[in-house]
Amino acid sequence: MKRKVLVIEDEPDMVRGLRDAMSFEGFDVRSASTGAEGIAIAAADPPQMVILDLMLPDMNGYQVCEKLRAALPQLLIIMLTARHQEADKIRGLDAGADDYVTKPFSVGELLARINAAFRRIDLIESSSVAPRIRIGDAELDTKKHLLVANRREHQLSFYEVELLKLLFERAGAPVSRDEILEKIWGLAAAPTNRTVDNFIVKLRRKLGDDPKSPRHILTVYGFGYKLVP
Numbered sequence: 001m002k003r004k005v006l007v008i009e010d011e012p013d014m015v016r017g018l019r020d021a022m023s024f025e026g027f028d029v030r031s032a033s034t035g036a037e038g039i040a041i042a043a044a045d046p047p048q049m050v051i052l053d054l055m056l057p058d059m060n061g062y063q064v065c066e067k068l069r070a071a072l073p074q075l076l077i078i079m080l081t082a083r084h085q086e087a088d089k090i091r092g093l094d095a096g097a098d099d100y101v102t103k104p105f106s107v108g109e110l111l112a113r114i115n116a117a118f119r120r121i122d123l124i125e126s127s128s129v130a131p132r133i134r135i136g137d138a139e140l141d142t143k144k145h146l147l148v149a150n151r152r153e154h155q156l157s158f159y160e161v162e163l164l165k166l167l168f169e170r171a172g173a174p175v176s177r178d179e180i181l182e183k184i185w186g187l188a189a190a191p192t193n194r195t196v197d198n199f200i201v202k203l204r205r206k207l208g209d210d211p212k213s214p215r216h217i218l219t220v221y222g223f224g225y226k227l228v229p
């Protein structure tokens with residue numbers, strides 16, 4: 001079974017380049033040139049992953065991301081952004097994106113992230129780890145990606161669940177940013193890569209953990225993070 005990947009992007013050259021590279025890798029690639037078309041294609045025949053451009057002619061990528069995430073909680077979404085501001089990336093991740101790649105990027109870099117994400121999914125599907133995790137008063141159903149904290153339900157993305165699981169497995173011990181990047185995203189650490197920190201910000205918010213004096217996800221300065229369940 002080929003993996004289905006949907007590319008939502010309006011620049012024809014970019015779409016052609018991505019289609020060629022991903023088809024060559026063995027993916028079943030479809031494309032849409034507007035947000036509305038992408039949402040319709042995803043609803044009719046759900047893909048496993050969406051490569052989503054932030055700048056589309058009819059809607060912005062954040063809106064598209066929110067709609068896709070609401071309809072397909074398990075979908076992997078990688079956002080393409082031409083912007084460098086940290087705020088835009090955090091907003092994209094808040095909208096439900098699992099990862100982002102800043103333009104201009106190499107196709108090789110994007111393919112490495114796509115393959116790493118799919119490898120993680122294969123590992124999860126073949127594992128038999130206890131599906132529920134308790135952190136303070138919060139409970140995470142790792143199969144449904146559902147976190148219940150302070151009587152509120154939060155649908156978590158794939159990487160949020162994986163990050164919490166990794167910290168939980170090592171509860172009480174610090175886990176370095178480099179190790180998190182490598183194990184969760186399959187990426188080599190880069191000095192500019194703030195992905196881990198952005199995900200911690202989101203997880204603390206959903207857990208109701210005060211970022212100024214967190215009780216559950218503690219910062220280990222200059223190193224990484226430590227979970228105290």
Ligand code: CA
Pocket residue numbers: 009010011053054055056
């Ligand atoms: Ca575009």
